[in-house]
Amino acid sequence: xxxxxxxxxxxxxxxxxxxxxxxxxxxxxxxxxxxxxxxxxxxxxxxxxxxxxxxxxxxxxxxxxxxxxxxxxxxxxxxxxxxxxxxxxxxxxxxxxxxxxxxxxxxxxxxxxxxxxxxxxxxxxxxxxxxxxxxxxxxxxxxxxxxxxxxxxxxxxxxxxxxxxxxxxxxxxxxxxxxxxxxxxxxxxxxxxxxxxxxxxxxxxxxxxxxxxxxxxxxxxxxxxxxxxxxxxxxxxxxxxxxxxxxxxxxxxxxxxx
Numbered sequence: 001x002x003x004x005x006x007x008x009x010x011x012x013x014x015x016x017x018x019x020x021x022x023x024x025x026x027x028x029x030x031x032x033x034x035x036x037x038x039x040x041x042x043x044x045x046x047x048x049x050x051x052x053x054x055x056x057x058x059x060x061x062x063x064x065x066x067x068x069x070x071x072x073x074x075x076x077x078x079x080x081x082x083x084x085x086x087x088x089x090x091x092x093x094x095x096x097x098x099x100x101x102x103x104x105x106x107x108x109x110x111x112x113x114x115x116x117x118x119x120x121x122x123x124x125x126x127x128x129x130x131x132x133x134x135x136x137x138x139x140x141x142x143x144x145x146x147x148x149x150x151x152x153x154x155x156x157x158x159x160x161x162x163x164x165x166x167x168x169x170x171x172x173x174x175x176x177x178x179x180x181x182x183x184x185x186x187x188x189x190x191x192x193x194x195x196x197x198x199x200x201x202x203x204x205x206x207x208x209x210x211x212x213x214x215x216x217x218x219x220x221x222x223x224x225x226x227x228x229x230x231x232x233x234x235x236x237x238x239x240x241x242x243x244x245x246x247x248x249x250x251x252x253x254x255x256x257x258x
Contacts, residue, residue: 110230111149111157112248113137114183119161122174127165130180143169151231154178182247187212189253190219199247206241208251220256227252 111117113133119141121127131139137150139157144164149157158177165173182199185208192213200207205224215221226243227236227250245251 108153109179111152111154112183113150114248115149116180117149117154117157118178118180119158120176120178121161121165121170122176124170124173133183185245185247186250187253188250189224190216190255191253192216199245203245204241205239205243205245205251208245209241209253215253218255220254223254225252225254226250 111133113135116130116132117139118130119128119139127142129141131141133139133149136146138146138148140146141161144161147157147161147164152160154177158175161177162173162175165175182201184196185199185203186196187208188194191209192215194212197208197211200211205226209215209224221241223238223240225236226239226245227234228246229235229248
């Protein structure tokens with residue numbers, strides 16, 4: 001027993017000495033601040049007015065090494081300023097044009113009583129004026145008097161006025177005729193306000209009904225009777241609401257039976 005105790009005591013003492021020597025020896029790294037993430041450093045660079053983050057390893061090498069150190073050095077260096085002489089292409093966008101185009105008058109339109117015309121005689125302010133076609137189908141101008149207009153086109157009337165002025169009044173007249181306003185249309189029957197209304201270009205039966213205040217409660221809403229008069233006479237037909245209305249036409253909205 002004494003021999004066993006003699007061997008045990010040196011073994012315990014040696015183990016204790018080894019344990020104490022391991023506790024006293026420190027090999028961990030020491031850092032003055034939290035190291036910055038390598039990915040954040042490469043993505044955003046080093047912030048302004050701040051000291052660089054230093055990693056001190058157990059081997060004593062600062063700022064890492066190898067590829068990471070090369071990348072950090074490239075991001076930490078001064079960045080080139082943009083060249084002011086460089087030209088950059090910029091995209092331009094054209095604003096949509098919202099202005100409505102002027103109404104194009106039909107050159108084949110046949111004039112009649114109620115139309116108002118703008119007659120321009122170039123160089124002759126006394127003759128240039130707005131003239132209305134009277135019930136007899138004519139306009140009356142200074143010097144040449146009454147000029148038949150019913151059934152003519154604006155160009156045909158301009159030619160007639162030119163011929164009359166050239167006959168002893170103006171040596172070489174230049175005349176233009178354009179429509180100032182069309183003769184009215186008429187709407188009757190089952191609408192809120194039947195009567196006579198100024199014609200609007202590109203008008204349809206539906207828009208004519210709207211101008212007259214809309215249908216009455218007893219109106220037939222799928223078709224109307226349209227009366228149109230021209231040089232060949234009068235024509236009366238039953239038409240749908242999308243049918244075009246011409247100046248001087250009469251729209252009759254019928255009453256429904258059920």
